[in-house]
Structure formats: C-alpha cells, structure tokens
Amino acid sequence: MAGVSNGQETEKFYLQKEQLTVDSDDEYEYEEVPVDEDFITADLDEDLDLAVRTIREAEEEKDATVKKGELPKPSVTRRAEVVDDYVRNFLVRMGMNRTLDTFQTEWYELQQRGSLHAEDIGVVPDMYGRNQELDNEVKFLKREVEKYRDAAMNAKETYVKIRKERDYHRMHHKRVVQEKNKLINDIKRLKRHYQQYEPTLQQLKKKYEVAMKEKMLSKLEKDRAVGQVSGLQNTLKSMESFKGGSAKLSQGPTTSTRRGVYQTDSEGRGPTQRTLAMEREMCDVGNEPGDFKRYPNDTEFPVDTGINPQLANVKRTSSHLSRTGGFRLSNTFQAHSHPVSCVKLHPRKPILATTSDDHHWKMWSVPSGEIIMTGEGHTDWVSGCDFHPSGSKLATSSGDTTVKVWDFSKAECVHTFTDHTHAVWGSTWHTCGDFLASCSMDMTAKVWDLNSLRCRYTLRGHTDSVNSIEFLPYSNTLLTCSADKTISLWDARTGLCAQTFYGHMHSVNFSTFNLRGDTVGSCDSYGVVKLWDVRANAPMISLDVGPHPSNRLAFDPTGTVVAVASNDSTVKMYEVASGKVSSLVGHEDAVQCLAFDQNGEYLISGGSDCTVRIWS
Known part of the structure; x- marks a missing residue:
C-alpha cells in the first residue's frame, strides 16, 4: 500500500500472507463438545434472587449444624467390586493361597488370549455384596450374643450370691431383733425390780448418813470432853x-x-x-482505845505475837516437799451435782469440806471419799467455806448474801450474818476462833464477832467486787483481793487498810499467804500469777500461765511450790526456786479450787466437772 504524497518523499509498506504451522508430536483432533440446549434454557430461566436465597439458606443450615456440634456427614459413593477382585478377596479371606495362584494364572492367560468378554469381567452383582455384608453382620451379632450371654450368666451368679447374702442378713437381723426385744424386756423387768428396792436403798442411805453423822458427833463430843478435862487440869495446876x-x-x-x-x-x-x-x-490496860464504846459480849482482839507454831513441823518435813512432778492422781469421786466451788481440809482430822453451786456443803473422809455429813440451808450457790480453828464449826458463804455458821455438835446452823447486800465470795476464821471475816460483791469486807454476833468493822476501800479474804495465821492481819486489780492488807483491830499492792492488769480472783506470812500469792482472770514480798511491798515473781483464767492458788507448807487452779482443766505446779512449771491433767472441766494438806503429802482439787480429785 502506498501513502499519500505531500511533496515530500513518503514511506512504502507491503502486505504478505504467511501460514503458521502448529508443532505437535501427535496429530490430535479436538472433538467439539455439543452444548446442551435444555441446560442453557434452564440456566437462562433461573431466577437470580432464588439462587441467592437458596445459597443463603444452605449456609444458614450449615452454620446452625456447626453450632449444635453436628458436622455434616460427607457423602460417600460406594463402588461395586470387580468380579476378579471379589474372587481374590474371598480366596485370601479363606486362606486358599494355592487356589488363588491357580486362579490368577488362568485369569491372566484367558485375558491375554482375549477369551474374557466385557460381561465376564464386570462388577459383582449387588446381591452378592449384600449377602456378604449380611453374613459379616450375622457373625458380629453372634459374637455380641455370646458376650451378652456371658454377662447374663455372671449377673445371674451375682444375683444368686446377693440373694443368699440377703437371706443370711435378714435371718441375722431377725435374730438381733429378737435378742434386742429380749434385752428390752429384761431391762424393763430389772427396772421394775430396782424400783421395788429404791425406797429401801434410800432408807439405808439415810441411815448410813445418820450413822456417820452420829459417829462424827461422838468423836467431836469426845474431843471436847478431853479438851475440857485438859483445861481443868491446866487450870488446877495454875491455881496451885x-x-x-x-x-x-x-x-x-x-x-x-x-x-x-x-x-x-x-x-x-x-x-x-x-x-x-x-x-x-x-x-488494867485493854487493847481498845479508852474512849471506845463497848458493846455487851464484844471480844477483844488478841495481841500479835508473830509466832506460827506450824513452822517447826514444816522444817522437819521439808525434805520431800519441794517437788512439782511427783504428784499423781490417786482418787476421784463425784462430790456434787453441780460445779465444786471450794475445798477445805479439817485442821486436825482427815476430813474434807466441799461447797457447790447445788446450794449444799458436804463433809468427806479423805482419801477414801466417804461422805460424812451434808448441810442444807442456803438458797443460792455456796461460794466458800472455812473450818473453825478448833474444828467444831464451819462457816459458809453464799450467793444469797449470807454467811452461815454451822455447829457440828448441834448438827445445825447456829447463826446467819445478813449484813452484806450482794453475793458473798468467801469467809475466813481468825486463829483465836472468835472472829470471822467475809468478802462480798458489794465492794466491802466485814469482820464479825462470834460472841456479840455483830459486825465489828466494815472494810471499805476497794472499788469493785472483793473476791477473796484471808486471815494471816496467828495474826490480826487480813488479806483481800478485788476485781479493781489490787490486793490490800488490813488491820482487823481498826478496820484500816495498811498496805496495797498494785501490778495486776486484770481482775484478781484470789490471793493467799504462804505459811511464813512473808509472801503473798495472787492470780487474775488472764492467768497471770504474781508473788509479792510483804516487807518490800513489791512483786517478786510474775508468771503467765494463761490465757485461761486462774481461779485459785495455794502454797505448799514449805512455800517452795505454788499450785494454780486453771480454767483449762489443769492444775499448774510452779516451783519457785527453779521456775519450772508442770501440769496435772485429770479434770474434764475448769478447776475451781484446790488445797494442800498440812504435811504437803497430797493435793486436793475440785472443778466444774462436779468431781473432787486427790493427787498424791
């Protein structure tokens, strides 16, 4: 083709026809695939919205199935097995290896010769495959039947065994029920039998108590007669x-x-x-001031000599007393029906007096624990008791605000002091036996004259309940402790406070002298025990055996061992020289009171478990 000329020389282009050849190893002729007109028509007629909705519904169903934990089951197409493979598998399964070799040899020879037609080498008919499946299922079910049969036989044997055990236990139960009924009948019969003897036992018990009381009174009468004879003889000698x-x-x-x-x-x-x-x-000079107003029958206080005759006996027996771990429980007896609040030993005889919250006081023979006498008269709990120095009387204090004096020779209460306005915690006798002191919740202590039967002095000074009171032996000095955390020494002749000990941080439950009178021991509601030097007015030792309250303490006759009654059901034994602390375990509840005998050979304790225990 020639371009247009514009006065200049123009370029010339030529077109030439060329044929492209396709390089291919094999001259493959592609076959034209005919188009399915029906499909095209259906596809053209399909609504697009319907297709989209169908797809969305399918996706929603799939999501719901996945959320439920059910995965869609894949579709599996099962192909029919070819005849020769079926035969081979059958021969292998049956273990016919030589037949399998022969079959394969003949099969391949016929196949090479072309003797096998298409219908001969087709697939196995479905009937044969189904028969095989059924055969396998039948075998599986037979095995299952055998397994379940064995399980059923085992269950049957177990059932038979359990039924035999049931019959045995049923028979044993019937026998036990019969024995139980028999025992119940025997118990009822014995109760009826016992009830017949109950009045007799009560009468015998009363007779026994009366006999023991008469025996005790006879001994006291004898001692009094002997004392009178001795007094007359001494008077006769003095007169001569x-x-x-x-x-x-x-x-x-x-x-x-x-x-x-x-x-x-x-x-x-x-x-x-x-x-x-x-x-x-x-x-011609009395102990009282000259202007003192005298009452009829008032008793004069004795002169303090400072001599305690009991110390001589202690020196002779002190070699075996300084021990804390040597005490062992030797006897226990039920003393009262309520907690035991106080124990006191007779000054001359092996007799123990106990008081309790059951409104009674009792006297026992120790260490045997035989009851001698029972006292009734208080209308509330009995808090404490103390023997008269002669041993012929007993003073008791009670929550009914009274102090009673009991005379053993008369077997009755001879006087009741009623001046206190609140519960009385304790009482103590003067060594001369003519004065009695008591302490009360009304924050006072009182000194009573047994001859004029009146209150000689009211000791005022504590600001809270006075919890204990004690006369120093052979002295006119009184020791009191209070819930106001103090301990005081009083002169009973004047009713004035002579000395006060400060140091406790909690309510002081009890205080007492040692036998020498130079040391005071005290314990408080938090388990703190203190020993005080009376002369120096200062604490010597402070011991914490808490956190349980300490209810009472007692010195042994030598003053080297301190026993503490604790609320943790134990008795703490403290050795002053070494500081060693040990515990006597035996009570089942709080220990409320304790006392050493005069020789320190045994310790007696009483507790809230209603028992009295003797440690020797």
Whole structure:
C-alpha cells in the first residue's frame, strides 16, 4: 500500500500472507463438545434472587449444624467390586493361597488370549455384596450374643450370691431383733425390780448418813470432853502455882495452846480470852482505845505475837516437799451435782469440806471419799467455806448474801450474818476462833464477832467486787483481793487498810499467804500469777500461765511450790526456786479450787466437772 504524497518523499509498506504451522508430536483432533440446549434454557430461566436465597439458606443450615456440634456427614459413593477382585478377596479371606495362584494364572492367560468378554469381567452383582455384608453382620451379632450371654450368666451368679447374702442378713437381723426385744424386756423387768428396792436403798442411805453423822458427833463430843478435862487440869495446876488473891492471874498460854490446841474453861472461855482477861487484870490496860464504846459480849482482839507454831513441823518435813512432778492422781469421786466451788481440809482430822453451786456443803473422809455429813440451808450457790480453828464449826458463804455458821455438835446452823447486800465470795476464821471475816460483791469486807454476833468493822476501800479474804495465821492481819486489780492488807483491830499492792492488769480472783506470812500469792482472770514480798511491798515473781483464767492458788507448807487452779482443766505446779512449771491433767472441766494438806503429802482439787480429785 502506498501513502499519500505531500511533496515530500513518503514511506512504502507491503502486505504478505504467511501460514503458521502448529508443532505437535501427535496429530490430535479436538472433538467439539455439543452444548446442551435444555441446560442453557434452564440456566437462562433461573431466577437470580432464588439462587441467592437458596445459597443463603444452605449456609444458614450449615452454620446452625456447626453450632449444635453436628458436622455434616460427607457423602460417600460406594463402588461395586470387580468380579476378579471379589474372587481374590474371598480366596485370601479363606486362606486358599494355592487356589488363588491357580486362579490368577488362568485369569491372566484367558485375558491375554482375549477369551474374557466385557460381561465376564464386570462388577459383582449387588446381591452378592449384600449377602456378604449380611453374613459379616450375622457373625458380629453372634459374637455380641455370646458376650451378652456371658454377662447374663455372671449377673445371674451375682444375683444368686446377693440373694443368699440377703437371706443370711435378714435371718441375722431377725435374730438381733429378737435378742434386742429380749434385752428390752429384761431391762424393763430389772427396772421394775430396782424400783421395788429404791425406797429401801434410800432408807439405808439415810441411815448410813445418820450413822456417820452420829459417829462424827461422838468423836467431836469426845474431843471436847478431853479438851475440857485438859483445861481443868491446866487450870488446877495454875491455881496451885499462885497464892491467895493472885489465883485469878495466869502466867500465860500453855504450850499446848501455843501449838494450836484449844480448850475452854468452866466459863466457856478459850485460851486467848483467858490470857487477855488475865493481862487486863495485871495491867488494867485493854487493847481498845479508852474512849471506845463497848458493846455487851464484844471480844477483844488478841495481841500479835508473830509466832506460827506450824513452822517447826514444816522444817522437819521439808525434805520431800519441794517437788512439782511427783504428784499423781490417786482418787476421784463425784462430790456434787453441780460445779465444786471450794475445798477445805479439817485442821486436825482427815476430813474434807466441799461447797457447790447445788446450794449444799458436804463433809468427806479423805482419801477414801466417804461422805460424812451434808448441810442444807442456803438458797443460792455456796461460794466458800472455812473450818473453825478448833474444828467444831464451819462457816459458809453464799450467793444469797449470807454467811452461815454451822455447829457440828448441834448438827445445825447456829447463826446467819445478813449484813452484806450482794453475793458473798468467801469467809475466813481468825486463829483465836472468835472472829470471822467475809468478802462480798458489794465492794466491802466485814469482820464479825462470834460472841456479840455483830459486825465489828466494815472494810471499805476497794472499788469493785472483793473476791477473796484471808486471815494471816496467828495474826490480826487480813488479806483481800478485788476485781479493781489490787490486793490490800488490813488491820482487823481498826478496820484500816495498811498496805496495797498494785501490778495486776486484770481482775484478781484470789490471793493467799504462804505459811511464813512473808509472801503473798495472787492470780487474775488472764492467768497471770504474781508473788509479792510483804516487807518490800513489791512483786517478786510474775508468771503467765494463761490465757485461761486462774481461779485459785495455794502454797505448799514449805512455800517452795505454788499450785494454780486453771480454767483449762489443769492444775499448774510452779516451783519457785527453779521456775519450772508442770501440769496435772485429770479434770474434764475448769478447776475451781484446790488445797494442800498440812504435811504437803497430797493435793486436793475440785472443778466444774462436779468431781473432787486427790493427787498424791
């Protein structure tokens, strides 16, 4: 083709026809695929919205199935097995290896010769495959039947065994029920039998108590008669030693009196009263101030000598007393029906007095634990008791605000002091036996005169309940402790506070002297125990055995061991010299009270478990 000329030389182009050849190894002729007109028509007629909706529904169903945990099951197309493969598998399964070799040889020879037609080498008919499947299922079911048969036989054997055991236990149960019914009938019969003897037992018990009381009274009467004889003999000797008008004077108390044996003369006066009367006649000077208003029958306080005759006996027996771990439980007896609040030992005889919240006090023989006497009269719990120095009387204090004095010779209460306005916690006798002191929840302590039967002094000074009170032996000094956390020493002759100990941080439950009177022991509601030097007015030792409250403490006769009654059901034994602490375990509830005997050979404790225990 030639371009247009514009006065310049133009370029020329030529067209040439060329034929392209396709390089191919094999001259393959592509076959044209015919188009399905029906499909095209259906596809053209299909609504697009319907297709989209169908796809969305299918996706939603798939998502719902996945959420439910059910995955769609894949579709599996099962191909029919070829005839020769079927035969081979059959021969292999049956273990016919030689037949399999022969079959394969002949099969391939016929196939090479072309003797096998298309219908001969087709697939196995479905009937054969189905028969094989059924055969396999039948075999599987037979195995299952055998397994279940074995399980059923085992279950049958177990059932038979359990039924035999059931029959055995049923028979045993019937036998036990029969024995139980028989025992119940026997118990009922024995109860009826016992009820017939109950009145007799009660009568015998009362007779026994009466006999023991009479025996005790006889002993007391005998001791009193012996004392009167001794007193008359001493009086006769004294009268013979004087001349004329000096027959009324006396040279002082006898040795037996200084040792604690109390005799009364024909006028009923004790040795202390006789001594004081003779001193007044000799000196015409009394112990009371000159302007003191006297009441009829008032008793004069004895002079403090500072001599305790019991110390001589302690020195002789001190070698075996300084021990804390040597005490062992030797006897236990049920003393009351309610907690035991106090235990006191008779000054001369192996007799124990106990008080309790059951409104009673009792006397026991120790260490056997045989009951001697029972006292009834208080209308509320009995908090404490104390023997008269002569052993013929007993003072008891109670929550009914009274203090009662019991005379064993008369077997009755001879007097009741009622001046306290609240519960009385304890009482203590003066060594002369003519004065009794008591402490109360009304924040006071009182000194009573047994001859004039009146309150001589009311000790005021504590600001809370006075929890314990004690006379120093052979002295006019009183020791009190209070819930106001203090301990005080009082002069009973004047009713004035002489000394106060400060140091406890909690309510002081109890305080007591050692036998020498130079040390005071106290314990409080948090388990703190303190030992105080009376002369220095200062604490010597502070011991914490808490956190349980300490209810009471007691010195042994040597003063080297302190026993503490604790609320944790134990008795703490503290050795002063070494500081060693041990525990006596035996009570089942709080230990409320304790006491050493005069020789320190055994310790007696009483507790909230209603028992009294003797440790020796």
